[in-house]
Amino acid sequence: xxxxxxxxxxxxxxxxxxxxxxVFVPILVVYPIAQILFFAYLGRSAGVESDAFFLIGxxxxxxxxxxxxxMGQAIGGERRFQTLPLLMASPVNRLVMYTGRALxxxxxGFLVAAIAFVCGAAILDVHVGRNEALALVLALxxxxxxxxxxxxxxxxxxxxxxxxxxxxxVMAGGLLIVSGANVPLxxxxxxxxxxxxxxPLTHGIEAARSVAAGAGLSQIGGxxxxxxxxxxxxxxxxxxxxxxxxxxxxxxxxFDRF
Amino acid sequence: MIRVxxxxxxxxxxxxxxxxxxxxxxxxxPIILASIAFYLLDAKESPHLLFAAALGTAVMMMxxxxxxxxxxxxxxxxxxxxxxLLVAAPVPLVSTIAPIMIASGAFGIYGLVVTIVxxxxxxxxxxxxxxxxxxxxxxxxxxxxxGLLGLIAASTFILYRAxxxxxxxxxxxxxIVTGLLFPLSLLPAWVGPISWVLAPTWxxxxxKESAFGGSAWPSxxxxxxxxxxxxxxxxxxxxxxxxxxxDRASFRLA
Numbered sequence: 001x002x003x004x005x006x007x008x009x010x011x012x013x014x015x016x017x018x019x020x021x022x023v024f025v026p027i028l029v030v031y032p033i034a035q036i037l038f039f040a041y042l043g044r045s046a047g048v049e050s051d052a053f054f055l056i057g058x059x060x061x062x063x064x065x066x067x068x069x070x071m072g073q074a075i076g077g078e079r080r081f082q083t084l085p086l087l088m089a090s091p092v093n094r095l096v097m098y099t100g101r102a103l104x105x106x107x108x109g110f111l112v113a114a115i116a117f118v119c120g121a122a123i124l125d126v127h128v129g130r131n132e133a134l135a136l137v138l139a140l141x142x143x144x145x146x147x148x149x150x151x152x153x154x155x156x157x158x159x160x161x162x163x164x165x166x167x168x169x170v171m172a173g174g175l176l177i178v179s180g181a182n183v184p185l186x187x188x189x190x191x192x193x194x195x196x197x198x199x200p201l202t203h204g205i206e207a208a209r210s211v212a213a214g215a216g217l218s219q220i221g222g223x224x225x226x227x228x229x230x231x232x233x234x235x236x237x238x239x240x241x242x243x244x245x246x247x248x249x250x251x252x253x254x255f256d257r258f
Numbered sequence: 259m260i261r262v263x264x265x266x267x268x269x270x271x272x273x274x275x276x277x278x279x280x281x282x283x284x285x286x287x288p289i290i291l292a293s294i295a296f297y298l299l300d301a302k303e304s305p306h307l308l309f310a311a312a313l314g315t316a317v318m319m320m321x322x323x324x325x326x327x328x329x330x331x332x333x334x335x336x337x338x339x340x341x342x343l344l345v346a347a348p349v350p351l352v353s354t355i356a357p358i359m360i361a362s363g364a365f366g367i368y369g370l371v372v373t374i375v376x377x378x379x380x381x382x383x384x385x386x387x388x389x390x391x392x393x394x395x396x397x398x399x400x401x402x403x404x405g406l407l408g409l410i411a412a413s414t415f416i417l418y419r420a421x422x423x424x425x426x427x428x429x430x431x432x433x434i435v436t437g438l439l440f441p442l443s444l445l446p447a448w449v450g451p452i453s454w455v456l457a458p459t460w461x462x463x464x465x466k467e468s469a470f471g472g473s474a475w476p477s478x479x480x481x482x483x484x485x486x487x488x489x490x491x492x493x494x495x496x497x498x499x500x501x502x503x504x505d506r507a508s509f510r511l512a
Contacts, residue, residue, distance in 0.1 A: 022420065025427075026420070026423045026424050026426065026427030027423045027426050030427040031427050031429070034427070034430030034434065035430050037434055038430045038433055038434050041434065041440050041444050041445065042298060042440050043298065045439070045440030046295075046299050046440075080337075166282055169286075170282060170283075170286050173286055173287055174290065176290055177293055177297075182294050182298075183293075183294055183297045187297045187298075
């Protein structure tokens with residue numbers, strides 16, 4: 001438990017260079033709110049969907065950015081600051097270490113999304129009832145977990161290469177469209193629609209939009225189960241990848257390369 | 259100074275072309291943003307609107323590359339310990355920082371090509387440029403104006419070690435208030451005057467007018483005017499923030 005929490009806290013502090021927490025505000029508060037407004041106005045201009053559609057979609061994307069970049073950099077950042085060899089030499093249990101690092105990214109993703117949602121709803125004048133809040137929170141937590149899983153897969157690449165941010169950036173960009181966050185899925189080509197069913201966020205966003213449209217918790221249980229299930233698969237694949245890449249990195253002496 | 263400037267642009271372009279992050283970001287993001295716009299606007303009913311969206315996306319990428327890419331470039335200088343050397347060089351600081359911004363803006367032309375090719379191949383948008391000469395001039399004016407707007411932001415990047423974070427946060431707000439993908443009439447009236455002082459507004463208008471047959475020259479003229487204003491402001495800001503950073507000895511803080 002000590003390793004689990006200390007790994008999480010230390011990694012989180014290092015992630016933001018929290019000598020001073022001002023880095024949090026521009027990237028994780030201003031950016032997602034501006035993103036929500038941008039796509040909401042684009043939707044208004046095109047006459048497609050409501051503000052609530054874009055508010056929910058981009059709120060979930062905000063959570064994904066925090067979770068994926070956070071988890072990716074929690075491993076990739078070690079290489080940048082040349083502490084990766086020390087980390088790999090430590091005798092701690094890898095499962096505990098990586099899941100300990102995943103927990104703060106899930107929580108930060110949730111916090112970021114909550115701030116973005118509240119501010120975005122206030123600016124766009126979107127109302128969500130108190131009764132719907134619990135279901136929205138559950139949908140968001142499930143999506144944050146899934147994104148942390150994908151982030152772990154991305155972070156594992158940091159054991160082999162330098163540009164973790166590159167993969168996280170591409171994934172985060174792809175999710176804007178593939179998850180249906182900003183384009184109704186029925187407008188996308190069939191191949192993209194098929195892909196959307198196995199990427200993070202899709203089911204979480206669908207669940208949240210159903211809640212906003214009046215569905216109850218019992219009606220979105222299946223969607224939440226799918227989102228959490230996909231998250232569990234990504235998390236498992238990520239853990240397998242870090243083990244494999246650690247072994248490969250030791251063999252090729254890749255931990256010191258920068 | 260001219261030699262320093264030209265060498266700086268050349269070095270920055272070489273770095274950008276060696277950077278997997280910048281190359282792929284400039285390949286992927288225009289495609290994503292343009293695709294969202296194309297799918298929302300509906301390709302069949304309004305092909306010319308889609309071409310305008312493609313041009314808007316290209317200008318968005320220029321701004322993104324300047325504000326995020328250049329912020330990242332300055333962050334890297336800080337991490338690698340070369341920012342101090344850059345500041346200590348016996349030439350005005352503007353001649354070493356401006357090339358980073360201008361080259362980043364110019365790299366955005368690659369985004370324009372990607373967007374147009376993508377739109378043409380997948381959505382069949384009509385790519386017809388009414389006045390090619392004015393289009394090229396508008397493109398250059400847009401690159402320089404956006405690069406110099408970035409120079410003002412860069413002066414704060416010299417001081418703060420969170421340059422990349424600040425750059426990222428400035429991306430969407432400028433996209434919104436300059437009306438690159440949707441008309442400003444959708445926004446509150448007070449946004450209008452803000453858009454007048456931002457280079458992407460005039461750059462986009464100039465490029466769009468030259469492509470669609472309007473008169474691009476007034477907008478090109480505005481690009482020149484705001485560029486000169488940005489240069490004047492950035493010279494003052496750079497001098498002030500450089501002094502502040504020297505006083506705080508913060509160039510080395512990564």
